[in-house]
Amino acid sequence: DGGITQSPKYLFRKEGQNVTLSCEQNLNHDAMYWYRQDPGQGLRLIYYSQIVNDFQKGDIAEGYSVSREKKESFPLTVTSAQKNPTAFYLCATQVRLEAFFGQGTRLTVV
Amino acid sequence: SQKIEQNSEALNIQEGKTATLTCNYTNYSPAYLQWYRQDPGRGPVFLLLIRENEKEKRKERLKVTFDTTLKQSLFHITASQPADSATYLCALDRGAAGNKLTFGGGTRVLVKP
Numbered sequence: 375d376g377g378i379t380q381s382p383k384y385l386f387r388k389e390g391q392n393v394t395l396s397c398e399q400n401l402n403h404d405a406m407y408w409y410r411q412d413p414g415q416g417l418r419l420i421y422y423s424q425i426v427n428d429f430q431k432g433d434i435a436e437g438y439s440v441s442r443e444k445k446e447s448f449p450l451t452v453t454s455a456q457k458n459p460t461a462f463y464l465c466a467t468q469v470r471l472e473a474f475f476g477q478g479t480r481l482t483v484v
Numbered sequence: 485s486q487k488i489e490q491n492s493e494a495l496n497i498q499e500g501k502t503a504t505l506t507c508n509y510t511n512y513s514p515a516y517l518q519w520y521r522q523d524p525g526r527g528p529v530f531l532l533l534i535r536e537n538e539k540e541k542r543k544e545r546l547k548v549t550f551d552t553t554l555k556q557s558l559f560h561i562t563a564s565q566p567a568d569s570a571t572y573l574c575a576l577d578r579g580a581a582g583n584k585l586t587f588g589g590g591t592r593v594l595v596k597p
Contacts, residue, residue, distance in 0.1 A: 378527075405583065414492055416573070416587035417528075424582060432584070464527050468583055471516060473575075475527030 377401065380465050380476035386484050387452065387459060395450045395479045397465035405469065406448040410434060411462040411478075420463075423448055452481065459483055486511040490574060490588040497595055503561040505591045507574035510555060512586070514576035517550055517557050522571045522590065531572075532559075564595045 378399045387393045399406065405424050409417040419432030423442040437456025442448055452459045460483050465476045488509045497503045507517070516535045520528035534541045534550045534557065541548045547560040561568050571590040578584045 407584075409587075414589055416488065416589045417575075418587075419584060422582055422584065430582060466527070468585075471533060471577070471583065472518070472530045473520075473528070473585060474530070478525070478527050480525075 378465055378467060378474060378476035380463075380479050382479060383477065385479055385481045387481060388484060390454045392451055392453050393481065395452070395463055395465075395481070397448045397450065397476060398446055399448075399465075399467050399474075399476075400446065401467055401469075401474060402445070403467035403469045403474070404445070405467060406442070407466045407468065407473070408432070408438075408440065408448070408450045409464045409466065411464060417464060420450065486578075486586070488512070488574065488576060488586050488588045490572075490591045492589055492591070494592040494594055497564055497593065499564060499566060499595055499597050501564055503564050503568070503593050503595070505559040505572055505574075505593070507557040507559065507588055508555060509576060512555075512576055513552075513579060515579060516577055517548075518575045518585070519546075519548055519557075519559050520573045520575060520587075522573055524571075528573055561593070564593075566595045566597050569593055569595050 381396045407422040408420040421440040423429035439451045466473045519531045522528040549558045571592045573590040575585040575587045
């Protein structure tokens with residue numbers, strides 16, 4: 375079954391804690407993206423990667439970090455430097471102009 | 485500054501009627517524009533793509549228009565059904581490296597039986 379798997383579905387973070395969101399794809403797509411979605415707002419681009427071992431900052435990269443060691447995997451770490459991390463996080467791949475999304479991870483700071 | 489705007493108010497519509505959603509943008513010159521559907525708590529799903537040289541695109545009960553002079557796209561759902569209830573997002577390319585997309589905030593559609 376081809377697709378993008380994000381885990382966990384729900385994640386709770388304590389103040390000052392780093393957390394890592396997982397994104398795995400078996401679509402064999404080169405390009406992968408991380409977006410953040412807040413209520414009533416458009417998706418905002420955090421980081422993207424067009425090829426293994428290379429990634430670029432998006433519009434709101436501060437307080438986040440990523441790695442792209444394998445084509446299938448693009449994990450996102452939300453660091454303690456991100457002051458307002460509560461949001462819905464979406465991982466996507468893109469090919470021939472069309473984006474494919476995972477089911478998202480809802481992160482809440484407690 | 486660059487902006488992409490969709491009506492943030494929910495659109496309530498009776499089953500069988502046509503729903504029309506608007507996507508306006510400023511300070512972009514997109515080569516194409518896309519529409520996605522998003523259900524609560526789930527990721528968006530691609531619906532349609534329309535290029536700058538296309539005026540209209542159709543897919544089943546969906547129709548998209550793209551007016552680069554007005555900097556506007558209209559998205560129509562004809563013969564709407566309760567199953568069409570969702571949030572619809574427009575997205576356009578930034579014309580920059582990385583094929584980056586900019587998304588609007590989405591318009592929620594509620595189709596009542």
